[in-house]
Amino acid sequence: MTTDWTPLRSELQVWREAGLTLPLWWRDDDAIAPSRQLDRLVDLSSRTGLPVHLAVIPRDASQGLVDQVADQPNLVPVVHGWAHQNHAPEGQKKSEFRLHRPLASIVSDARHGFLRLQESFGDRLCPMFVPPWNRIAPEVTAELAEIGYQFLSTATPRTRRDAAPGLTQINTHLDPIDWRGTRGLADPNALIAKTVSMLQDRREGRADPTEPFGVLTHHLVHDQQIWDFTEALLGCLMAGPTRVWSAEPH
Template identity: 60%
Template sequence: MKPDWSPLDTELNRWQDAGLNLPLWWRDDDAVQITLALGRLTALAEGLGLPVHLAVIPEQAEQTLAEMVEKRPALIPVVHGWAHRNHAPFDEKKAEFQLDRPLSTILSEARLGLDRLRDLFGPALRPMFVPPWNRIAPEIVEGLPDLGYRVISTATPRKRAAPVAGLCQVNTHLDPIDWRGSRSVVDPQRLVSQVADQLRDRREGRADNDEPYGILTHHLVHDAAIWAFTEALLSRLLSGPTRPWVMEKDEEKQ
């Protein structure tokens, strides 16, 4: 059943009337190799004209992925932790970059991730750190700029543009996957309402509209319903008063 898009259309019209513009970006997590799903993701990004920031797991990343990215400018590689390995105690939420190990060990892995992907992707790599499961301890965030990172990306609206000196925060705001239930798409009508409400908060000054509005996907686990909703949503947003955002190689602030 197709959702009623009118709440989002109405909100986008209000943005247009107010002369506002939405910076829009796309992040897709967990890439390590070339797959049919990655090919579909790439084709969608190219068709929409919206580059996708591909969060690559450094420890597992394959050379063939770098060769593909080199030929596909719609794919923007960024750093997705180190091994995407859970180190949290059994009774806590999954995390790779919380303080469950010595801080020096954790920062060493963050450095290794950046170094390995720079070796693989060269200048195409953006120094953005995406912690697996979108969880990271503040003490680790503080150490990222000294390692060479310029942006950190997790989920939900950011609390501040720069959590520490030399580091900008650019989060994602909508994940269409029902991770705790069907693992297909969340009720599309609920997602449409969520986006409309988030944009209303920005328009009315309750949220930071300088932060690019982020759509988060995971191409490896998409079913047909997730693909269809993602394409429909991004197409609708791009037809409104939006501008695509891509992290520049020397991005330091937004």
């Protein structure tokens, strides 16, 4: 199958002619240790000029990862739950931060994740909470700002700017992996069409045009096709009327 980038380039040209700018950001999930895949992620970030918000699993984060992040200014560590452990009953969608346990225990895990990575990364840690599987109960969301979080990131276009008082919602919008099927690259032309549709929704007022458009990756499970598509996607977006977004603490 030939991948046709023309629809996305055309939509970005419409944005340019309309004087619009697309805020763009990148999140990559499930980091725990240095790896060749992480090296490749860093290299791609450097070549595209787009920082990676690296969602680190606090319980399992290694000192080697901490050291690597310290040497790579393009890696922005954020908190990815606590243990990336599913607590949902069999038959329900996986989650670590929905109400399948006492609320106090769930909030305690969110706090431990923040403190553990704050101790590891210091001022480099971005106060963003990324719940595993992009799922979180509203009751948990309401407690995050008090812990010290300033951002919540899940998936799909946000419906409002603030997830809770003091907590800004910054979601991801395009994940190239076919998680429910091959677990390889999803249909690339369908991914491009989806991106174009979301950009049109922003341009025509059906979605929040101020929310940074988020690309979501998972470096540990990428095959060559996923790497190639991600690089081409980021290159196409960065060639458009885009503005690099990186989370800055309030």
